[in-house]
Amino acid sequence: MSQTAFSTLNLHSDLLSNLDSLGYEAMTPIQAQSLPLIIDGKDVIAQGKTGSGKTAAFGLGLLNNLNVKRFRVQTLVLCPTRELADQVAKEIRRLARAIHNIKVLTLCGGMPFGPQIGSLEHGAHIIVGTPGRIEEHVHKGFLCLDELNTLVLDEADRMLEMGFQDSLDVIIDAAPSDRQTLLFSATFPDQIASIAKRIMKNPVQVKVESSH
Numbered sequence: 001m002s003q004t005a006f007s008t009l010n011l012h013s014d015l016l017s018n019l020d021s022l023g024y025e026a027m028t029p030i031q032a033q034s035l036p037l038i039i040d041g042k043d044v045i046a047q048g049k050t051g052s053g054k055t056a057a058f059g060l061g062l063l064n065n066l067n068v069k070r071f072r073v074q075t076l077v078l079c080p081t082r083e084l085a086d087q088v089a090k091e092i093r094r095l096a097r098a099i100h101n102i103k104v105l106t107l108c109g110g111m112p113f114g115p116q117i118g119s120l121e122h123g124a125h126i127i128v129g130t131p132g133r134i135e136e137h138v139h140k141g142f143l144c145l146d147e148l149n150t151l152v153l154d155e156a157d158r159m160l161e162m163g164f165q166d167s168l169d170v171i172i173d174a175a176p177s178d179r180q181t182l183l184f185s186a187t188f189p190d191q192i193a194s195i196a197k198r199i200m201k202n203p204v205q206v207k208v209e210s211s212h
């Protein structure tokens with residue numbers, strides 16, 4: 001098994017030292033394949049099983065590309081369920097521990113709407129949420145995506161299975177076209193190929209069979 005150290009990547013030193021303290025020694029195969037491309041600003045389609053470390057793959061990439069001094073929504077991560085969004089937000093916060101004043105906000109359906117408006121008024125760098133609720137905030141003008149640099153579709157196959165295609169379209173229409181788009185999925189049905197073709201620019205596709 002090949003073991004590639006995170007230190008071989010062009011990652012900010014505060015992210016690298018935090019990975020050390022988290023006990024992340026080597027990249028998982030999907031991280032080793034996708035992270036150099038993500039850091040480089042490429043659109044990436046990554047296919048890997050549950051537990052292969054996809055969250056840190058996009059999480060480290062988006063944190064490395066973020067400008068903390070600019071307090072605007074720069075990254076949006078869409079997940080199929082509230083549970084998954086909470087897990088992703090938790091992992092991003094762990095990976096971001098060394099970055100001061102970074103704000104990660106979760107916006108999911110099934111939660112009261114009003115407090116989310118208040119949180120949006122306070123601002124955030126990164127938003128993690130479910131498509132229906134994010135669509136509603138975009139549609140009603142509470143969430144502005146004009147300064148979005150990175151859009152992540154996590155578990156894209158499940159989001160499409162759950163019927164979120166229309167919400168995704170509204171959200172994508174509201175995002176700048178010169179963004180980076182990252183698509184993570186366990187499977188790669190035709191529906192994913194067709195959405196990727198519509199919303200991504202020259203995506204590089206990586207695939208990992210085993211989980212570790």
Ligand code: ADP
Pocket residue numbers: 023024025026027028031048049050051052053054055056091
């Ligand atoms: P996936 O989204 O592919 O199902 P996750 O991103 O949830 O997988 O990662 C699974 C687990 O592996 C998480 O607990 C995460 O903290 C851990 N993990 C991810 N990358 C590494 C790494 N390079 N070294 C050690 N643990 C890792």
Ligand code: MG
Pocket residue numbers: 054055154
């Ligand atoms: Mg995942």
